[in-house]
Amino acid sequence: xxxxxxxxxxxxxxxxxxxKKALETLKEGSVLTIVDNSTARENVMxxxxxxxxxxxxxxxxxxxxxxxxxxxxxxxxxxxxxSQPDLQDLVILCGNDVMGEGSRDLGDVLxxxxxxxxxxxxxKPKSILFVNAGAKLTIEESPVLEHLRVLEAQGxxxxxxxxxxxxxxxxxxxxxxxxxxMYTIVEETSNAKNTVRI
Amino acid sequence: xxxxxxxxxxxxxxxxxxxxxxMIDKVKVQMIPTLREISAxxxxxxxxxxxxxxxxxxxxxxxAKDGMDLYHVxxxxxxxxxxxxxx
Numbered sequence: 001x002x003x004x005x006x007x008x009x010x011x012x013x014x015x016x017x018x019x020k021k022a023l024e025t026l027k028e029g030s031v032l033t034i035v036d037n038s039t040a041r042e043n044v045m046x047x048x049x050x051x052x053x054x055x056x057x058x059x060x061x062x063x064x065x066x067x068x069x070x071x072x073x074x075x076x077x078x079x080x081x082x083s084q085p086d087l088q089d090l091v092i093l094c095g096n097d098v099m100g101e102g103s104r105d106l107g108d109v110l111x112x113x114x115x116x117x118x119x120x121x122x123x124k125p126k127s128i129l130f131v132n133a134g135a136k137l138t139i140e141e142s143p144v145l146e147h148l149r150v151l152e153a154q155g156x157x158x159x160x161x162x163x164x165x166x167x168x169x170x171x172x173x174x175x176x177x178x179x180x181x182m183y184t185i186v187e188e189t190s191n192a193k194n195t196v197r198i
Numbered sequence: 199x200x201x202x203x204x205x206x207x208x209x210x211x212x213x214x215x216x217x218x219x220x221m222i223d224k225v226k227v228q229m230i231p232t233l234r235e236i237s238a239x240x241x242x243x244x245x246x247x248x249x250x251x252x253x254x255x256x257x258x259x260x261x262a263k264d265g266m267d268l269y270h271v272x273x274x275x276x277x278x279x280x281x282x283x284x285x
Binding site: 105106109112113116117120146 | 211214215228229230231241242275
């Protein structure tokens with residue numbers, strides 16, 4: 001049985017919400033979500049990954065078709081989780097491009113020190129979410145780009161708020177990790193055992 | 199990861215920020231928290247790779263201020279060997 005979600009023209013995070021709803025009503029089978037932009041495609045793919053469902057993506061001209069198969073791959077993802085014992089159930093929410101309040105110069109020094117130390121520290125957080133001015137830390141000019149790339153290579157999920165990137169006019173400068181939306185941010189922070197805000 | 203490198207340590211954070219600004223065009227430096235093994239300095243240091251040692255030494259000979267020191271670091275977190283280097 002296949003459920004179809006035509007999410008073309010729908011604003012973020014609607015495609016993800018509609019896909020999730022469709023998956024919830026489905027006992028077994030697949031959901032085919034059609035979107036018309038790459039951000040929506042990525043977000044729907046992330047939903048599938050998070051729910052530990054197998055998926056495939058087809059590009060058809062200006063649209064993308066993401067087919068998510070419910071009820072598969074659980075065993076495989078469990079193996080994946082076991083292979084990453086260095087990750088802990090912790091989400092870091094970074095809401096600024098400096099650390100703390102007060103001097104920006106000092107805050108810049110501190111945020112660089114924070115992410116550098118995180119690359120050396122174990123276990124790592126499961127994911128780091130960047131919102132508001134924090135989005136400036138995941139772009140090409142970021143003073144912590146190198147550290148975030150190391151963390152990503154170590155298995156940490158790096159996600160930046162798409163609305164924030166757009167607001168600051170830096171969406172095309174994203175240099176590490178993926179783009180996310182409030183739906184995922186709420187889900188990540190709610191589901192994690194611990195959330196730290198910096 | 200980065201098993202061998204050097205760090206410059208400072209008497210104050212202001213000194214570290216100023217030195218980074220002066221060096222950034224010549225040497226690829228990274229501001230990092232001062233290693234626990236080197237405690238008697240301010241909280242931030244400038245880290246650089248061995249390739250830049252001569253440039254850094256030349257800079258220090260000309261611009262070094264009281265409280266600045268240079269260290270060679272080898273090994274990983276938990277088993278590091280830190281040695282003071284003269285310039």
